[in-house]
Amino acid sequence: MPLDLTPLSADHFDDWLEATRARLVTLRQESGMFVGDDAVAHVDGILSELLPAGHETATSLILTIDDADTRVGTVWLAANNGVLFIVDLAFAIEPSRRQLDDLLDELRSLARRQQVGRLSVALHSSDTAGRAFVEGRGFEVASIQMLLEPLPSRAPRASGGLVVTPMTPERFTSFATASEAAFAEDLAASGRYSAEDAAIESHRQMLLELPDGVESEGQELFTAHVDDAEIGVLWIGVRRRGGRPHAFILDIEIASDQRRKGYGRDLLLAAEHEAARLGADSIGLHVFGFNTSAISLYESLGYRRVEERFLLSV
Known part of the structure; x- marks a missing residue:
């Protein structure tokens, strides 16, 4: 019965x-x-x-x-x-x-x-x-929260030539627009939001995290360069975890024409280096379930899944 x-x-x-x-x-x-x-x-x-x-x-x-x-x-x-x-x-x-x-x-x-x-x-x-x-x-995996702890003492790969520098206020304007739009697309693609609701949610989170733009407290924004050419962006939020600083990667992106060159791994290692500089001994991130290549990269570097959200059409 x-x-x-x-x-x-x-x-x-x-x-x-x-x-x-x-x-x-x-x-x-x-x-x-x-x-x-x-x-x-x-x-x-x-x-x-x-x-x-x-x-x-x-x-x-x-x-x-x-x-x-x-x-x-x-x-x-x-x-x-x-x-x-x-x-x-x-x-x-x-x-x-x-x-x-x-x-x-x-x-x-x-x-x-x-x-x-x-x-x-x-x-x-x-x-x-x-x-x-x-x-x-x-059920399908819609999104994953991942954690790397303790933060390993591996340095950025010098041979890749990738360097990160603080994002300028001028660059922030175009970054914020592109980041908000890309996050809205990912929210909709994950199946959790309609396109309209995803745009609203993305805008809400952007205002919440970056009320003062590039000068927002607890936010670290960078551009990544190779041979003086910008190839990506990195955004780290500084949180507290167990009373200690904790770094959370809010955005990490390699330009579409620069992918599959190893820069994604290099930028992730640079993020860990910046997290250590900020006093963090752990780093976390969120990734959508459809982004299988990013998930494989994170797991190859020791990031583990701490929470997964599943979706099922009825």
């Missing part, structure tokens, strides 16, 4: 919330995406944002998953922009393959009833149960 998905009752909400908070904190700490209290602060921020009215929050749906008299687990859902997001999927038992198949069927049916075209779930590297749910069921 099919699984039974039932809204969580109000009298069980507090227990669910306590268990979910602990689970989400642990997943972030075990994956390495967040350290110590950073994970606690991040999870508390998510819970406050997505559950402002607690159990009565209209934009969230928390369901129990039952198979006859057996409680399989719970699933927390939220819909936005034509996507049904699985915010959290927690199993009380190790589900069978049949139970996982039935769960996906139920979620697909729910998405169709809500006229939602895609399912999305973000999973940390330590979430083995969640990965068992997506594997072999048609």
Whole structure:
């Protein structure tokens, strides 16, 4: 018989919330995406944002998953922009393959009833149960958060001739326009946003990160040159991770006519060198799932996946 998905009752909400908070904190700490209290602060921020009215929050749906008299687990859902997001999927038992198949069927049916075209779930590297749910069921990797820690002491490759220098205010104007447009295209291509919503989101993030242009606090922007010719750009945001500086690559780009010459690897090594100069002992980045060549490059240099977002058309 099919699984039974039932809204969580109000009298069980507090227990669910306590268990979910602990689970989400642990997943972030075990994956390495967040350290110590950073994970606690991040999870508390998510819970406050997505559950402002607690159990009565209209934009969230928390369901129990039952198979006859057996409680399989719970699933927390939220819909936005034509996507049904699985915010959290927690199993009380190790589900069978049949139970996982039935769960996906139920979620697909729910998405169709809500006229939602895609399912999305973000999973940390330590979430083995969640990965068992997506594997072999048609989900595709939409985006990946990657981390390199500790920062290796490898120097930029001198033989490549690539040099990075601080970006000038004059160059920033054209960079900002191109970077915003390219990020919007990638957001749309990832399947998470429509073209219109991707443009809005890209513009929002650009204003958030670079309110004062090239002089924005905590932002380091560079142009990359070989033999005095510009061949790429690099943008590093300086964050805090476990109380220490953490570098995050917000944009790294090699000009289209300069690719497949090894400059991408050289620029990534230069980014690590700049991160060390800024006092960071770790570096992270985000990459879209369709960018397989970049993913291969990052993994060849030791970057590991700490979180992946999966999408499935329903």
